[in-house]
Amino acid sequence: MEKTTVRSAAREISYTAMFVAIIAVCAWIAIPLPSNISITLQTMGVCLTAGFLGWKRGLIAVAVYILLGLCGVPVFQGVFVDVSKQKNTMRALELEQQRNRIVAELTNDIIFEYDYDTDEMTCSERYETIFHKPRVIPNYRRHQDNLLNMLLPEDAKTLQEAYRRIEQGVDSYALTLRLLQPEAGYQWYSIRFRSIRDETGRAIKLIGQLTNIHHQKLEEDRLRHEASTDLLTQIYNKITTEHLVSLELQEGRNHALIVVDLDKFKYANDTFGHLFGDSVIKAVAATLCATFRATDIVGRTGGDEFVVLAKDISLSDGLETLKAKCRRLSVELAHVSLGQDYVISASIGISLFPRDGKTYAELFAKADAALYQIKNTGRGHFAVYGEVPETETKALTSGGKGMPLMPRGPRNDT
Numbered sequence: 209m210e211k212t213t214v215r216s217a218a219r220e221i222s223y224t225a226m227f228v229a230i231i232a233v234c235a236w237i238a239i240p241l242p243s244n245i246s247i248t249l250q251t252m253g254v255c256l257t258a259g260f261l262g263w264k265r266g267l268i269a270v271a272v273y274i275l276l277g278l279c280g281v282p283v284f285q286g287v288f289v290d291v292s293k294q295k296n297t298m299r300a301l302e303l304e305q306q307r308n309r310i311v312a313e314l315t316n317d318i319i320f321e322y323d324y325d326t327d328e329m330t331c332s333e334r335y336e337t338i339f340h341k342p343r344v345i346p347n348y349r350r351h352q353d354n355l356l357n358m359l360l361p362e363d364a365k366t367l368q369e370a371y372r373r374i375e376q377g378v379d380s381y382a383l384t385l386r387l388l389q390p391e392a393g394y395q396w397y398s399i400r401f402r403s404i405r406d407e408t409g410r411a412i413k414l415i416g417q418l419t420n421i422h423h424q425k426l427e428e429d430r431l432r433h434e435a436s437t438d439l440l441t442q443i444y445n446k447i448t449t450e451h452l453v454s455l456e457l458q459e460g461r462n463h464a465l466i467v468v469d470l471d472k473f474k475y476a477n478d479t480f481g482h483l484f485g486d487s488v489i490k491a492v493a494a495t496l497c498a499t500f501r502a503t504d505i506v507g508r509t510g511g512d513e514f515v516v517l518a519k520d521i522s523l524s525d526g527l528e529t530l531k532a533k534c535r536r537l538s539v540e541l542a543h544v545s546l547g548q549d550y551v552i553s554a555s556i557g558i559s560l561f562p563r564d565g566k567t568y569a570e571l572f573a574k575a576d577a578a579l580y581q582i583k584n585t586g587r588g589h590f591a592v593y594g595e596v597p598e599t600e601t602k603a604l605t606s607g608g609k610g611m612p613l614m615p616r617g618p619r620n621d622t
Contacts (some may be wrong), residue, residue, distance in 0.1 A: 220577065228598075228619075229275060230370075240577070247446050260571040271534060273566065277529050291296075292302055292352065312532040315490050316334070316419070316420055317332075317334070317417050317418060317419045318331055318332050318334050318335045318338070318417070318418035318419075319331070319415075319416075319417055319418075319506065320332070320335065320401075320413075320415070320416050320418065321333040321413060321414070321415050321416075322348065322416075323411065323412070323413055324410075324411055324412050324413065324414070326346075327346070327347055327348050327349055328344065328345065328346050328347075328348060329344070329345040329348040329351075330343065330344050330345075331343045331344075331345075335418075338389060339358070339387075339389060339390065340390050341471040350506075355367065355387070356368065356390045358387050359385055359387060359388070360385075360386050360394065361553070363385040363386050366383055366385060367383070367399075368422025370383055370399075370401075374401070374411055374414065375401050375411055377403060377409065378403075379400075379403050379405075379437065380400070380401065380402045380403070381401055382398070382399065382400040382401075383398075383399055384396060384397065384398050384399070384421065384425070385397055385399060387418075395420055395422040396420070396421050396422045396424075396425040397418050397419060397420055397421065397422075397431055398418075398419040398421045399416060399417070399418055399419075400416055400417050400419075401414050401415060401417070402414075402415055403415075406408065425458040427547050436448040438493075438507070438508040440455070440486060440489055440490060441489060441493035441494075441508050442493075443493050443496075443497065443506050443507055443514075443622075444505065444506065444507035444508070445507065445508065445509075445512070446507065446508070446509040448507065449505060449507025449508075449509055449515050449566050450509075452505050452507075452517075452570075453465070453505055453517045453568050454517055454567070454568050455513070456505065456517060456519060457561055457566070457567065457568065457571075459487065460517070460562075461520050462516055462520065462521055462522060462526070462560070462561065462562070463518060463519050463520065463521065463560075463561040464517070464518040464521050464527070464530055464558055464559070464560050464561070465515065465517055465558070465559050465561065465572060465574075466516040466517075466518060466530075466534070466556060466557070466559075467513065467514075467515055467518075467556070467557045467558075467572065467575040467578075468496065468513070468514040468515070468516065468537075468554050468555075468556050469491070469512060469513050469514075469554060469555050469556075469557075469579055469583075469590060470488070470492065470512040470513075470552070470553070470554050471553040471554060471555055471583075472553070472587075473485065473488065473511070473512040475552050476488055476548075479550075480548050480550065482548075484548060487546050488546065488550075488552060489508070489511075489512065491541075491544045491546065491552065492514065492541065492552065492554065493514070495540050495541055495544065496514055496516060496537070498540075499533055499536060499540065500516055500518060500533065501518075501519075501536045503519055504516060504517060504518050504519055505517040505519075515572070518530055518533075521560075527560070527592070528532065530558070531590070532591070534558070535590075536554050536588040537554070537556070538554065538556075538588060538589060538590070541554055542588075542602065548580060553587055553588040554588070555579050555587050555588065555589065555590075555592055556579060556589070556590035556591070557574075557575040557576055557577065557578035557579025557580070557581075557582065557583040557590070557593065558575055558578060558590060558591065558592045559571045559572075559574035559575040559592075559593045560592070560593070564593050564594070575593060577593060578590075578591040578592060578593040581589070581597060582597055585597060
């Protein structure tokens with residue numbers, strides 16, 4: 209009887225020690241979760257102990273486990289290390305989120321993240337403030353707050369192309385678009401984004417940045433306009449005119465280059481002053497723009513010299529229409545009233561592309577030769593290179609001879 213009692217007690221002690229060890233081992237085993245936080249099997253060890261030993265003996269085993277830990281045996285270390293690791297991970301995540309929020313607040317940029325798997329777009333808080341739309345957009349591709357619905361049609365096509373390039377394997381992309389901003393209308397934005405891909409190369413996330421560049425864009429446009437525009441007349445300057453005309457000539461269609469030179473402009477400057485001369489120049493520029501089409505190129509290439517490229521004309525009815533415009537231009541200029549005893553008159557030379565030349569320089573030389581012929585036959589009219597000026601038609605029909613086209617020489621415009 210006494211031996212049985214001793215064996216029973218030894219068995220109880222063995223079971224208790226074994227389950228104390230099981231609980232300690234389970235405390236060291238950590239199972240990671242998707243959120244980067246892990247759990248230990250300690251609770252399962254306690255439940256197993258209670259299940260096998262019963263609640264009384266299980267309680268004793270747990271008490272021994274705790275007592276060992278309090279005495280300095282490292283049975284809790286796995287738990288403490290894991291909990292500490294979890295706390296550090298959570299703290300790091302909180303700090304990272306706080307840092308991102310501060311960065312987004314200190315800049316005027318909007319940070320966004322798109323998840324391809326969930327089709328959800330998440331933006332920084334500034335997006336909600338500026339666009340008055342929710343910062344988290346589920347079912348983004350079909351949602352009415354999709355960026356595509358906030359763009360001009362041509363910009364929406366550009367953004368769709370960027371999306372397509374990202375899905376095809378491009379890792380980063382940058383573009384400028386006009387987004388509809390409440391209370392401000394369409395604003396220029398710079399959009400930059402990068403993709404995050406899985407091991408197969410499929411894009412799973414798109415992280416990007418929206419930056420308002422509206423004022424910068426307007427300033428760039430203003431500077432570009434000033435660089436390409438004659439400040440007095442607000443039409444193209446000499447360099448821009450030559451460049452644009454040269455680009456049009458590369459298209460290979462039929463065009464006409466028209467050179468317009470004012471008659472006796474030096475007399476107007478000397479007699480009535482340079483301010484009056486400026487008003488004459490501006491009046492001529494305005495009349496040219498009103499006479500020719502908006503699609504034609506009109507520029508000032510010298511003090512009193514202008515160039516027009518009349519686009520897409522035929523050599524039959526188109527040329528006759530062009531001649532009619534030149535006649536009307538002479539009449540309109542003569543009727544401009546500037547408050548002085550001065551009638552604006554201009555001599556006009558015309559050359560045809562590609563008949564008279566293949567380059568701007570060749571066409572200008574031919575048109576200038578035609579203009580020079582007009583300067584020497586009375587001024588105030590026009591001539592097409594290779595044709596008899598209308599001012600000489602009557603002389604020819606009565607037996608006279610027209611003056612041959614000559615290289616340009618000095619003009620008698622005094």
